[in-house]
Structures are given as structure tokens and as C-alpha cells.
Amino acid sequence: MGVELKGIVYPSFTKPIDFTFQSQAFTLLVGKSGSGKSTLFQIIAQLSPVPYSGQILIDGIDMRQLSVAERVQLVGILFQNPHHQFTMETLFEELVFSLENIAYPIQEIDSKIEEVVEKCSSQKILHRPIHQLSGGEKQKAALAVLFAMNPSVYLLDEPFASIDRKSRLEILGILKELVEAGKTIILCDHDLSDYEAYIDHMVELRDDEIKKIFKIPSSETREVFSKKVGYSQDLFHMDQMTCSLNNSPLFSIADFTFYEGISCILGDNSVGKSTLFRSILQFQKYKGKIRWKNRLLKKKKSLYDEITYVVQEADKQFIRASLKKELQLDDLDSENDKRVKEILQLFDLENSLDKSPYQLSGGQQKMVQLLMIMTSQATVVLLDEPFAGLDDRACDYVCRWIREDSQKGRSFLIISHRLDPLVSLVDYWIEMTSTGLKYLKEVSITRPLRSLGIEDKTEVR
Incomplete structure (x- = not known):
């Protein structure tokens, strides 16, 4: 079923949005700056600061009927500005805090952190104050927390804005593996480089409609x-x-x-x-x-x-x-x-x-x-x-x-x-x-x- 939007109306949208993001697929969402992509992600994750009407269904489940704990295990979001993602001083403390909040077995937290940090190549930043990290390091840290939470649906808002290309390709590989393991990923980006080999679908938000783009752009060197x-x-x-x-x-x-x-x-x-x-x-x-x-x-x-x-x-x-x-x-x-x-x-x-x-x-x-x-x-x-x-x-x-x-x-x-x-x-x-x-x-x-x-x-x- 995937992520279904049924008659979504929000103050910045002029007409209802009806669309389904396919389940267990990697979808790239594009659109002009200011078109409402980040707002749409916040609505799906139930983090919108302004009320909306309509329904968000994840595999047939109405998001409004779930508790906060159930929502964060179903849908994880990476904000456009990773600085807004953290509540603790270091990545290690953020990982412990996040895992404890979803009642992850205490005796397994250390091994989970070790696994996630290795996957994201984040060993060097694990204990550094987050406010001292570079923009790219903050984005890597935010992704590490999201991977640790292991939601069914990942909403990634410009996750590569400050990340070097080598790390970008490594993370795209991880995301592809997550999709193959049954996860649903919707990623928003303006830079379309490198996606051809990784994404399943590409859609565009324009004039308050989501339309499928049938030709995924290729890249050249x-x-x-x-x-x-x-x-x-x-x-x-x-x-x-x-x-x-x-x-x-x-x-x-x-x-x-x-x-x-x-x-x-x-x-x-x-x-x-x-x-x-x-x-x-x-x-x-x-x-x-x-x-x-x-x-x-x-x-x-x-x-x-x-x-x-x-x-x-x-x-x-x-x-x-x-x-x-x-x-x-x-x-x-x-x-x-x-x-x-x-x-x-x-x-x-x-x-x-x-x-x-x-x-x-x-x-x-x-x-x-x-x-x-x-x-x-x-x-x-x-x-x-x-x-x-x-x-x-x-x-x-x-x-x-x-x-x-x-x-x-x-x-x-x-x-x-x-x-x-x-x-x-x-x-x-x-x-x-x-x-x-x-x-x-x-x-x-x-x-x-x-x-x-x-x-x-x-x-x-």
C-alpha cells in the first residue's frame, strides 16, 4: 500500500493532494524551492505546526490513530536543517536517548550503536559536541540516529546538502540496501546527480499536485x-x-x-x-x-x-x-x-x-x-x-x-x-x-x- 495521501489540504496548498508513494521502494521527490516538499514531509510524519485535513495512511494505518511512540517507529524524518534534529550534546548521547525512547533492549544498545556508527562511518564524531560538528558531519550524525531508530518509512529532506560525494554514494548504497530489506524511502533533493542507479521512482510536486516523472535523469562526468x-x-x-x-x-x-x-x-x-x-x-x-x-x-x-x-x-x-x-x-x-x-x-x-x-x-x-x-x-x-x-x-x-x-x-x-x-x-x-x-x-x-x-x-x- 505504501504512503497514501488522501485529500490532504494545508494552508499553503490550494487544492487537495491525492497520491500514493509505493511501499518498499526508493522514491525521489523533486520540486521548486518553496513548493511545499518539506511541509509535505512534516504532514506525513505528523510534525506539521499547522493543522491539515485529509488522511495519511501508512500501509493502511491512519497516522492520527497512533501514539507518538508508534509513529516514530513507523515514520522517521530527517529535517532539511540537521541542527534541528538533536536534543542531546553528543551523537552518542542522542543515540542512547533515541533508543531508550523506543524501549530498545538496554543490554543491546551498545552493540546497536556500534553497528550504526560503523555503517555511517561516524566513529570520529561519536563523542564530539554536536554544535562543533561541520554541516556535513551533522547530516551524517542525523542519519545515524535515523538508522538506529529503524522506522518502516524514511523521509529524508535534502540529506546530502553538505556531504561530500564519496559519503553521498556510500549513504545511497545504504539506502538501497534498506529498500531491499523492505523499507520505504522518500527522499527530497535538488541535486539530481548519481540517483539513476539507486532510485525506483521520481515524482515532482508542482502546483499542489504530485506527478510521476517517467525518465529518471542520468549523470555525466x-x-x-x-x-x-x-x-x-x-x-x-x-x-x-x-x-x-x-x-x-x-x-x-x-x-x-x-x-x-x-x-x-x-x-x-x-x-x-x-x-x-x-x-x-x-x-x-x-x-x-x-x-x-x-x-x-x-x-x-x-x-x-x-x-x-x-x-x-x-x-x-x-x-x-x-x-x-x-x-x-x-x-x-x-x-x-x-x-x-x-x-x-x-x-x-x-x-x-x-x-x-x-x-x-x-x-x-x-x-x-x-x-x-x-x-x-x-x-x-x-x-x-x-x-x-x-x-x-x-x-x-x-x-x-x-x-x-x-x-x-x-x-x-x-x-x-x-x-x-x-x-x-x-x-x-x-x-x-x-x-x-x-x-x-x-x-x-x-x-x-x-x-x-x-x-x-x-x-x-
């Missing part, structure tokens, strides 16, 4: 190339820089120069990419020196007039009560005012200016966050996973904006595990490991063949 090092002026220079986390060495950079233009930093989860950004902004302690345009970087107010930062979690960057105040619409110059109005229209946000940013979808929040930063006067912009929650049209718009600003002299450092939007944009591809940074002459990028009506405008240098 493209080679992209960096400009010649030294082609541009120096931007940042790291000299004998080292950084530690919890008294353990995180990374060291003996001698490296970032150049003006658009650079993308690649690297596995937990290598320290976000920490490097915080170091540049003087938020993170480090040893050694960072020079910017031949000046030693120091923490002072004027620094933040010229260097700004998009953090991974958009909701951590909002400080004002409404969307209108957050965007400071009355203070924009004519060019930025035009851009902002175009995006507000593109995302159907023109009538939401008086709303709190926290009332928006994850993708809408990310777009508002990017608008806040891109309309600033900073000459250097650090972007940490800027495409999380964004559909292809939004990524395309943001990349065009970045290109235009770069041509006017603004520089960008970008951390992203979603590389498809950057194929024709990046000047310098850089790899980060625990032992430093190095320029890559060429990079192989796996990207989906566009199949949802989006024109491919890629130019490969």
Missing part, C-alpha cells in the same frame, strides 16, 4: 579546468597557519595564496573548510599569519565592511523581524533593487515581505540570506554551501550574479559539495586536506543531464 595560477592579483596569503579543534590539530597551511576572482574549495567533510572561513574572518583562533592585500588580517569593524560571509545554516544569519527589514529594501541602489525584485518575484515572495524569515521554506531562507550578502558593499564574499535548498533556476540566477560582480572586481571564495552550478563559473579549483591547500589543474565533476525543462548553458574552459 565533465572535466573543468583552473586558470593559470598567478593570472590574477593576490587576495589572501596564508603563512605557517595552523588551526586546532578541541586541542587536536585540524589543518595546517604552510604557504598558500588565494587570488582575486572566483575560487572553489573542495575537500572531504570535517577537513576544516568552514573553519578556514571563520579564521579569515577572525572568528576562529589560529597560529601563523593571514595577509589580505599584503596587510596582516586583524579583527576590527572595518574588516567586515570589506569581507562578508554566508554561513551554512541560513537561519543563523537573520537578525530582523521581517523579510523587508532583513533585506533593507529602502537602502538598496538601483541595480541591487532591480535584482532583489526579480528574485522576490521568482520565489513568490512579493506578498511575504512582512513575514518573519523563519516562516519561509529552507530554500527561500537561503535565497534571502544570499540576497542580504550579495547586496552588501563587501569586496570579498565567502560562500559556505550557497546552493543548499535551491532549485536549478535559483542556482543559475545566483551564479549569473556572481559572474557579473566578479567582472566588476568582487572576489568570491566558495565551499560547495554541489558542483554542477559552478562548472562554467569558477576560475580556480582548490583542494583542502589536513596538510594544506593546493591548486587543481583540472577537476572531474559528475552532473545530472538536465531533464526537467531547464536549459543547459554550460561552457567548459
